[in-house]
Amino acid sequence: MERIKTDVLVIGAGSGGLSVAAGAVQMGASVVLLEGRKMGGDCLNFGCVPSKALIAAGKHAHAMTTGEPFGVTPVKPKVDYAAAKEHVAKAIAAIAPHDSQKRFESLGVRVIRAYGSFLNEREVKAGKHVIEARRIVIATGSSPLVPPIPGIEKVEHFTNENIFDLREKPDHLLIIGGGPIGMEMAQAHIRLGSKVTVIEGAKALGRDDPEAAAVVVEKLRAEGVEIVEGAMAKQISKRGKVITIETTNGTFKGSHVLVAVGRKVNLRKLDLDKAGVGFTKQGVKVNAGMRSVSNRRVYAVGDAAGGLQFTHVAGYHAGVVIRSMLFGLPSKARTEHVPWVTYTDPELAQIGLTEAEAVRKHGKGSITTVRFDYSGNDRAIASGNTEGFIKVMVFAGKPIGVTIVGENAGDLIGVWALAIANKMKMGAVANMVAPYPTLGEINKRAAGAYFGPKLFANPNVKKVVGFVQRFLP
Numbered sequence: 422m423e424r425i426k427t428d429v430l431v432i433g434a435g436s437g438g439l440s441v442a443a444g445a446v447q448m449g450a451s452v453v454l455l456e457g458r459k460m461g462g463d464c465l466n467f468g469c470v471p472s473k474a475l476i477a478a479g480k481h482a483h484a485m486t487t488g489e490p491f492g493v494t495p496v497k498p499k500v501d502y503a504a505a506k507e508h509v510a511k512a513i514a515a516i517a518p519h520d521s522q523k524r525f526e527s528l529g530v531r532v533i534r535a536y537g538s539f540l541n542e543r544e545v546k547a548g549k550h551v552i553e554a555r556r557i558v559i560a561t562g563s564s565p566l567v568p569p570i571p572g573i574e575k576v577e578h579f580t581n582e583n584i585f586d587l588r589e590k591p592d593h594l595l596i597i598g599g600g601p602i603g604m605e606m607a608q609a610h611i612r613l614g615s616k617v618t619v620i621e622g623a624k625a626l627g628r629d630d631p632e633a634a635a636v637v638v639e640k641l642r643a644e645g646v647e648i649v650e651g652a653m654a655k656q657i658s659k660r661g662k663v664i665t666i667e668t669t670n671g672t673f674k675g676s677h678v679l680v681a682v683g684r685k686v687n688l689r690k691l692d693l694d695k696a697g698v699g700f701t702k703q704g705v706k707v708n709a710g711m712r713s714v715s716n717r718r719v720y721a722v723g724d725a726a727g728g729l730q731f732t733h734v735a736g737y738h739a740g741v742v743i744r745s746m747l748f749g750l751p752s753k754a755r756t757e758h759v760p761w762v763t764y765t766d767p768e769l770a771q772i773g774l775t776e777a778e779a780v781r782k783h784g785k786g787s788i789t790t791v792r793f794d795y796s797g798n799d800r801a802i803a804s805g806n807t808e809g810f811i812k813v814m815v816f817a818g819k820p821i822g823v824t825i826v827g828e829n830a831g832d833l834i835g836v837w838a839l840a841i842a843n844k845m846k847m848g849a850v851a852n853m854v855a856p857y858p859t860l861g862e863i864n865k866r867a868a869g870a871y872f873g874p875k876l877f878a879n880p881n882v883k884k885v886v887g888f889v890q891r892f893l894p
Contacts, residue, residue: 423550425531427453429746430545430554432537436562437723437735443820444743447530453554454525455547457536457690461520463562463581464732465513471585472605474512476764478505483644490805502590509585514664524588529890539696543718543831550789556718556746559691559698560704560735563684563724570597576664578678591615595666595731596652598681599625601763604637604810606679608765618673620666622653626763630775633826635763636809649673674719680834686724703727709753711742720746757821758842762831767809770834774822779814789815791870792854795827795861800858804828811867813837818846821879829860836864847871 429445431438434456446452459466476494480625500881518524522532535548545552565580567573579587579600594610596603599621611617618640619625625648626634642648652670659665659676666673686704693699699706699715704727708713711726713719720742723735737759744752760772779788796807807825823837840850850868855861 425453425550425552427451427531427552428556429453430552430557431455431560432538432545432558433462433560433562433687433725434460434520434532434558435527435562435723435735435738436464436732437529437562437725438462438558439525440736441558441560441722441742442525442530444445444739445747448747450747451531452529453533453552454832455529455533455535455537455545455552456522457534459848460525461517462521463564465516465520467585467610468581469732470513470516471509472581472602472609473534473764474509475505475585475609475613476605476766478508479609483612498614500581500590501611502715503588506585506588507611511809521873533847538688538690539698540692542696554718557696558722558746559719559721559725559744561687561690561691561725562735563686563730565680566683566685568597568654570654570657572711573680574660576657576678578657578680580680581717584679587677587889591675593618593675594677594679595620595664595673595675596679596681597646597666598683599650600627600628600683603679603681604641604763604765606681607648608641608644611641611644611646618675618676619646619648620652620654620668620673621648621650622714624650624783626769627685628631629763629769630777630812630824630826633769633771633775633810633812635668636767636826637763640767641765676728684724684730686727688725689763691774691804701727710745710751711738711754712745713758729756729759729761731759734759754768755842758838760834761840764831767806767827768825770823770825770830772823772834772837773820774814774825776812776814777817778823779822783816783821787816789871791815791867793867793870798858798860800860800862800865801828803858806860811863813867813871815871818848819844820850823862827860827863833860833864852857 428450429452431442432891442452442454485498486495521892525532533547537545537547540546593616596619599619607617607619625638652668654668656667665676698713698719704725705721706723707726711720722738724730741752741754744750757773763769792812795801795809801807806828812824814822825833847868853865855865
């Protein structure tokens with residue numbers, strides 16, 4: 422058994438863990454990194470990268486059917502599903518070297534390919550190694566949750582961890598779960614030639630702004646996706662090649678099943694009790710600095726810390742803990758400036774509070790909600806992408822929440838992430854000069870809509886202008 426002493430031990434080589442390891446070692450700390458599965462974690466291998474690659478394949482197929490308004494005769498695409506999945510594999514392979522063991526070893530990180538489990542408050546066993554560390558960062562991420570639906574253990578089912586390995590196109594894909602993952606995969610597969618049914622126990626995209634979610638749901642239904650809401654799965658069975666799902670709102674048959682109902686945090690193998698690290702099923706109990714409330718040597722980042730489960734949040738957490746671990750500086754994580762995106766077509770992006778949340782928190786009379794429709798943007802008109810809108814919730818002159826549904830919503834939300842992170846007022850966005858014609862003008866027009874009534878409908882402004890005009894030479 423080899424014993425190793427290090428400044429920082431990172432458990433998990435996903436987005437958060439890799440960011441901590443790279444930052445710490447390049448700033449002079451000795452670092453050991455443990456990974457029991459694939460370098461790059463969920464995002465590279467099973468999540469963000471493969472899903473967006475498959476979405477891109479579906480978008481190309483869909484474009485061949487929608488050219489009529491532009492004078493281009495629509496044609497039915499010939500989809501090679503296996504080749505589309507090869508595109509997914511190539512995208513992963515192209516990015517993998519950046520997250521690879523070889524790269525991190527070249528930075529000076531000691532990489533051990535084994536799962537870790539605590540022996541005590543400061544020691545972790547991994548394979549044939551015992552690592553003693555001054556600071557330990559838990560970055561183990563999360564895995565797909567498979568609910569205990571009767572019969573599911575007897576029926577082959579897919580999750581995001583193996584759906585991208587499938588090379589045979591599903592004839593009829595049944596998706597259990599109408600959240601972001603379910604809806605993204607539904608649209609990608611309908612565009613690649615599968616029949617798709619989404620079975621959702623409550624409301625599809627139910628955690629998003631209802632008005633914005635309705636735009637996405639309507640678009641998917643228009644493309645042929647069957648979306649059944651209020652349908653809790655009660656039983657799953659298979660006879661021959663036909664899979665049957667009985668729900669509280671009907672019975673549905675298909676050829677393949679994808680489970681996309683949520684995620685569970687990967688903490689089970691860590692033996693956290695031996696380290697005195699408190700945790701719940703949501704994640705490690707941490708303070709605002711991402712530090713364990715019961716073992717000050719231990720930090721948790723990303724999904725392992727509970728809260729928002731996004732790759733970019735894990736990367737953000739990494740910066741928070743590095744400042745604390747390496748420099749001893751006070752550092753706290755925030756959430757109000759973290760955006761998230763559902764990459765359907767149209768995209769759905771959110772940052773901060775939704776309209777309903779803003780009203781509940783501050784009161785209806787204290788909130789100003791401004792909006793601007795894509796149909797008023799010249800670039801959207803020129804490209805035929807007029808579906809969607811932006812909605813900005815303003816409190817005391819500052820944006821506290823933004824909802825965007827439409828083309829490139831995920832890119833447009835970045836301006837508001839900057840504004841909210843730096844506590845800027847609406848004037849900062851209104852003063853921005855956006856190139857013409859771009860969708861970026863939507864942000865500026867929304868900010869302008871906040872000031873419009875204050876300027877154009879204010880009788881005092883008109884009086885001042887009239888007075889000044891009488892004396893100007």
